[in-house]
Amino acid sequence: MRLPAIIKETFSNLFRKPATVKVPIEEKLPPAPGYRGVPRVDYSKCTGCGLCARYCPSFAIELITKDKRRYPVFHIYRCIFCHQCVEVCPVKAIKPTEEYELSTDRPSDLIIKP
Amino acid sequence: MSTIDLILGPQHPAFKEPERFLFKTEGEIVVDVEPRLGYVHRGIEKAFEMRNYIQGLYLAERICGICNVAHTLCYAQAAEEVYGVEVPPRARYLRAVIHELNRIHSHLLIIGVAAELIGFDTLFMLIWRDREIVMDLVEMMTGNRVISAYITIGGVRRDVSPEFIEKAKKMLTKLEERVKYYRKVWIEDPIIRARCVEVGKLSKADAIKLCAVGPTARGSGVNYDVRRHRPYAAYDEIPFNVVLREEGDVWARVLCRIDETLEAINIVKYALDHLPSGDIRVKVPIRPPPGEGVAFVEAPRGELLHHVYSDGTDKPYRWRVRTPTYANIPAVCHMFKGCYIADIPAILVSIDPCFSCTDRVTILDIRTNERKILTWTQLKKMFREFRRPKA
Ligand code: SF4
Ligand code: SF4
Numbered sequence: 001m002r003l004p005a006i007i008k009e010t011f012s013n014l015f016r017k018p019a020t021v022k023v024p025i026e027e028k029l030p031p032a033p034g035y036r037g038v039p040r041v042d043y044s045k046c047t048g049c050g051l052c053a054r055y056c057p058s059f060a061i062e063l064i065t066k067d068k069r070r071y072p073v074f075h076i077y078r079c080i081f082c083h084q085c086v087e088v089c090p091v092k093a094i095k096p097t098e099e100y101e102l103s104t105d106r107p108s109d110l111i112i113k114p
Numbered sequence: 115m116s117t118i119d120l121i122l123g124p125q126h127p128a129f130k131e132p133e134r135f136l137f138k139t140e141g142e143i144v145v146d147v148e149p150r151l152g153y154v155h156r157g158i159e160k161a162f163e164m165r166n167y168i169q170g171l172y173l174a175e176r177i178c179g180i181c182n183v184a185h186t187l188c189y190a191q192a193a194e195e196v197y198g199v200e201v202p203p204r205a206r207y208l209r210a211v212i213h214e215l216n217r218i219h220s221h222l223l224i225i226g227v228a229a230e231l232i233g234f235d236t237l238f239m240l241i242w243r244d245r246e247i248v249m250d251l252v253e254m255m256t257g258n259r260v261i262s263a264y265i266t267i268g269g270v271r272r273d274v275s276p277e278f279i280e281k282a283k284k285m286l287t288k289l290e291e292r293v294k295y296y297r298k299v300w301i302e303d304p305i306i307r308a309r310c311v312e313v314g315k316l317s318k319a320d321a322i323k324l325c326a327v328g329p330t331a332r333g334s335g336v337n338y339d340v341r342r343h344r345p346y347a348a349y350d351e352i353p354f355n356v357v358l359r360e361e362g363d364v365w366a367r368v369l370c371r372i373d374e375t376l377e378a379i380n381i382v383k384y385a386l387d388h389l390p391s392g393d394i395r396v397k398v399p400i401r402p403p404p405g406e407g408v409a410f411v412e413a414p415r416g417e418l419l420h421h422v423y424s425d426g427t428d429k430p431y432r433w434r435v436r437t438p439t440y441a442n443i444p445a446v447c448h449m450f451k452g453c454y455i456a457d458i459p460a461i462l463v464s465i466d467p468c469f470s471c472t473d474r475v476t477i478l479d480i481r482t483n484e485r486k487i488l489t490w491t492q493l494k495k496m497f498r499e500f501r502r503p504k505a
Contacts, residue, residue, distance in 0.1 A: 004303045005295070010236055019243045032250070034272070036257040057165065057172035082172050082263045087271070 024101075036081045037099040041072060043114045045093035048072075052085035052094060061085060066114060074112040076102065117145060120455065124153035133443070139455060147450045149443055162433035166400060167193050167267060170430065174420070175261055177435060180223065183216035184413030185420075185435075186265040191346060192420040193267045195407030197398050203390040205269035209347040211385045212255065212264050213411075214378040218289070219248045220414035221371040221378075224466045225296070228368050231459045232309040237299060244292045247285050254278060269395025279386045290379045297372045300365075310365035314449040314461035317362055326445035327438050328416020329374065330465045333367035335360045340412035351388075354381050364464040371466070400428045413438055415466045439465070 021027040031037070048070035053061040060078035063070050086094045104110065120137040132153045138146040158177055162170050174189035175182040187209060194201065201209075222245040230238035249259045255274060256262035264270055274282075300306055316326065321334040331338055339356040341349040357373040359366035404426040411418045416438030425431040442465045449461050 002302075004305070005299045006234075006236060006303060009240065009295070013240075019246075032254045032257075034257050035253065036263070055166070055168055057169040080172065080261075081258070083257070084168065084172070 031098050031100060033098075035098045035100070036083050037097045038076055038081070038102065039074065039079070039083060039085055039094050040097050041074060041094045041112060043071060043093075045091050046071065046089075047091055047093075049090060051088045051090065055084050055088045057082060057084060064113070071114045073114075076110040076112060077107070116140075120144075122458065124150075135447075135450075137450065137455070137458070142454050142456070144450050144453050144455060144458070147447045149447055151440070151443065159433050159435060162430055164429065166428040167398075167402065167430065168400075170433070171266060172263065174435075175263065178413075178437065179260055180220045181216060181413045181415060181418075182261055183213050183265065184411050184418055186263075187213055187347070188409045188411040188413075188418050188420040190265050190267050191409035191411070192407040192422045193398075193402070195409065196402045196405045196422060196424045197267065198403070198405075199268050199396050199398055201269055202393040202396065203348075204273075204392045205394045206348040207385045207389050208270045208274065208394065209265055210349060210352060211274075211382050212252070212262060212270070213347060214381045214385075215248055215252050215255070216262070217378045217414045218375050218382075219245055219252065220466075221375045222248065222293075224414075224463065225300075225368055225371055225375075228364075228460070228463045229306075231463050232306065234303075234305060237296070241296060244289060247289045251282055251285055254281070266395060268398045269393070271395070273394050274386075274389075279389070282386060283383055286379050286383060290376065293372065293375050293379070297369070297376070300369055300372060307365065309460060310368065310464075311361075311363055313364045313457050314453060314464055315363050316445055316449050318360075320448055321362070321445060324444040324448055325441055326416075327441045328412070328414070328466075329357075329367055329370045330416065330442050330445055332357060333359050333370040333464075334362035338417075340410050340417050344410050346409070346411060348385060352381055352384055354384075364460050367464040401426065415439055416441060 021029065023029055048063075050063050050070060050072070052072055053063050058078050058080045060075045060080075062073045062075065064073050065071075083096055086096045102110065117138040117140055120139050122135045122137065124132040124134040134150040134153060136148040136150070137144045138148075158173065161173060165173060170193075171186055171189060174185045177185050222241055226238045226241035226245070229235075229241065252262055253259045255278065256264040256272065264272065316324075316330070316334045318335045321331045321336045326334070326336070327338070335358055337356060337358055340346070341354070342356050354377055357370050357377060359370050402424050405424050407420075407422045407424075409420050411420075418438055419434075419436040421434040422430050423432040446461065446465045449464075450458065453461060
């Protein structure tokens with residue numbers, strides 16, 4: 001009888017390092033460049049046009065009025081990190097970031113407002 | 115002999131969309147099966163009508179996380195038909211690339227799961243380890259491992275760099291070697307053959323009669339592939355083979371997927387080598403003209419259809435989606451007839467449904483009204499310990 005092909009592979013794996021890494025205790029895996037993380041808005045550039053709120057697929061952007069002009073407020077806990085807002089902003093006020101570690105015990109950390 | 119009803123689902127790890135199946139069994143043999151669909155009706159089609167076309171793109175992506183590219187591609191093509199825009203050639207090639215990368219990762223996932231379900235955990239772990247190669251590629255190309263958000267109406271959202279192409283080709287060559295090895299294991303291994311050959315037979319005539327799609331049909335020798343017969347993206351310019359197997363059992367359907375993975379790797383390499391230059395997207399306005407659009411796409415699981423009606427406002431009037439697993443339900447019900455209870459998971463997985471987490475099975479004896487509840491682990495254990503009688 002021939003030995004099944006998997007046997008050799010199984011034994012060679014006995015002496016290999018694990019393919020997994022212990023995140024985040026021993027190692028942190030950086031995301032690939034261009035990873036879609038939290039969108040961060042620069043309020044000094046924003047004109048309050050409201051396009052980002054109109055296109056956001058998960059209704060994570062709310063427009064508020066403050067000092068007689070409109071500002072977008074980002075509810076990051078609803079965000080699906082699609083970067084549609086980055087794409088539509090006419091003055092490039094929204095900057096894409098690669099942040100992905102968002103767990104927090106204060107929900108207010110997840111609201112970006114002016 | 116009286117029959118015993120065995121209820122699987124609706125929450126069952128072997129289904130993509132939770133569905134309830136009622137098996138009528140005589141001893142160990144399934145004699146009849148009644149599916150009941152619609153348990154997780156999520157109202158997605160109605161939700162499309164509440165969103166504009168761009169927002170709908172991200173909703174379409176979430177119909178199915180694993181074949182998300184197939185859904186966005188189909189959505190975008192249907193919408194493009196309404197808008198009447200032509201996609202630039204570079205975008206058409208990039209769409210084929212991401213579509214095939216998505217197919218590779220979906221197929222490797224289900225091949226691994228099939229190995230796990232027949233009790234071959236080593237193969238499952240190894241395949242899933244090597245699947246990371248293609249996940250990393252998707253992340254480099256689109257910015258996320260699974261939900262790629264890459265295709266948009268009128269083109270694609272990001273371009274690829276020459277460094278990416280170099281790296282991708284190197285990584286894919288590595289993956290190809292591994293997949294070839296798994297193909298050898300799947301063909302030769304005695305345990306796999308004992309579990310899968312001649313299980314869940316679907317003849318070619320039945321596959322045509324029951325309108326099976328995708329690898330389920332191609333595993334029975336039905337030569338139908340949307341990429342070949344209704345070319346979209348760049349498939350009319352890319353040479354590739356439609357993988358066919360004649361056997362029509364669980365083994366052939368999974369082998370069909372392994373061969374399709376190899377074929378997909380070649381398609382990606384060819385498309386990256388022959389990438390035309392130029393724009394990657396055309397901008398579309400928020401409001402399309404009134405009209406109608408239909409698009410077909412060969413998703414990893416089979417033929418997928420999106421159909422849209424536009425009344426000229428920024429939101430679609432009606433959006434209709436037909437997914438491949440739905441089309442394969444009659445075929446899988448046919449396969450169950452005459453199989454052993456212990457073969458149910460293997461047959462289910464061979465049409466490539468999806469897996470959630472935990473489930474239980476109620477075995478209900480109608481005569482005595484006695485209920486037996488099995489957890490998924492117990493069912494799996496039963497499946498593994500069960501030995502099929504020698505023919
Ligand atoms: S990334 Fe997407 S979901 Fe998040 S705020 Fe921007 S548009 Fe909305
Ligand atoms: S699209 Fe840009 S400019 Fe307009 S409201 Fe949003 S952030 Fe401000």
